[in-house]
Amino acid sequence: MSAHDVHVMRQAVLRFLGSLDTERRAAATAAFGSPERTEWSYLPGPRPGLPLVAMTSRQQELALALLETGCGVAGARAARGVIELERVRRRLVTGVEEIDGDRYWFRVFGEPGGVDPWAWRVNGHHLAVHITVVGDSIAVTPSFLGAEPAMVPSGPQRGQRLLVDEEEMGRALLAELAPHQRSIAITSEVAADDILTRNDPVADLDRIPRGLSYAEMSTPSKDLLERLVRRYFDRAPGWYGQTCWRDALDAGLDKATFAWTGSDRRGQGHYYCVAGPTFLLEYDNTQDDANHIHSVWRDLRNDWGGDLLARHYADHH
Known part of the structure; x- marks a missing residue:
């Protein structure tokens, strides 16, 4: 890995954080030493952090762009697929498009602009991306992807499969x-x-x-x-x-x-x-x-x- 790859990721995270107002930034950040950094779940339910639904469309775009830097092309495609499939699942269950359906929480631990270790993650139902950065090196696990339904049984996406x-x-x-x-x-x-x-x-x-x-x-x-x-x-x-x-x-x-x-x-x-x-x-x-x-x-x-x-x-x- 080259320092360039970490630089690209760092800049993407800083752009995302720079787009947030004070209240949103407080929700989206925590100390690197926080015990929350290694607490995660793939079940439904709230998480610490800033959810997509609480972001502006521009902030959502910047947040989701992080996936390409930490998951690569195929991994980012799969992660975005999990988020889209959750929307499909909710439509199948409720019969309506839920305006608050994007319940995926983004959080940055530590200072991406500094020299000490830092991390970022995305957590929500059936999605857990954890990226840790130490100098010019990274770690990308635990990495969890889920699919419900694995094959869409009805509706416009009928037959669509994930994973x-x-x-x-x-x-x-x-x-x-x-x-x-x-x-x-x-x-x-x-x-x-x-x-x-x-x-x-x-x-x-x-x-x-x-x-x-x-x-x-x-x-x-x-x-x-x-x-x-x-x-x-x-x-x-x-x-x-x-x-x-x-x-x-x-x-x-x-x-x-x-x-x-x-x-x-x-x-x-x-x-x-x-x-x-x-x-x-x-x-x-x-x-x-x-x-x-x-x-x-x-x-x-x-x-x-x-x-x-x-x-x-x-x-x-």
Whole structure:
């Protein structure tokens, strides 16, 4: 990564903050050391911060522009898709267009214009983007995307799907496995009813089923697992996703595991996870007749900028 990338992000955040009046800016900012920085949720409900609905149209434009700087092209497209799908969900539930429907909260922690670590995030129903900046380096996890409905059942967007690759790539990997490999990968006939790490600040691998290791897979299966992992890494800017991939390879992809619980039939609840030395991916689709997806990427070393901050404080204290 170059200092230019952080500079672009920093300027985008400063433009957003500069567009806010005193009251809005107070809602949109907090100290970097605030415990709220690592408190998050993917459920409906209010969050600390400034919601889109409380912004002017120009402020909304500047806020949403942050997504491209922290999530890359594909990740930003998916994040915007979550926000749009929430509008669709509300129309399906209420039958009307809700004027206060954009309940996604933006918050900046610390001083983007200074030299100390800082962060920004977007939180709301089925969306959690967390970006931590330390010098010229960033961390982008926890990263959560959800889809309700995963496929729109009616209305103008009927048939529209979100998080298609996360589902189809997982299914393709399971289908590619030989029978004896499937028996190892499928750890339960009952699907986990949610991601197992929930919204915990620290991802606990003890909750995760082991399943089938990468080392035990055939070459085609290994290729499918690699594609699945890289699909989640695409939620970050391209250069960052490449760094995460190199880190995963250096740590030993043979140690990665793939586990599935529940049915492999469409319309029935299912869950999968991929765990490696440096990362954890979780996906579930169990609610609403398996039309309600949760998916999360956790960096086991660098959630919330863990490793970056440790090095920073070691160098400066």
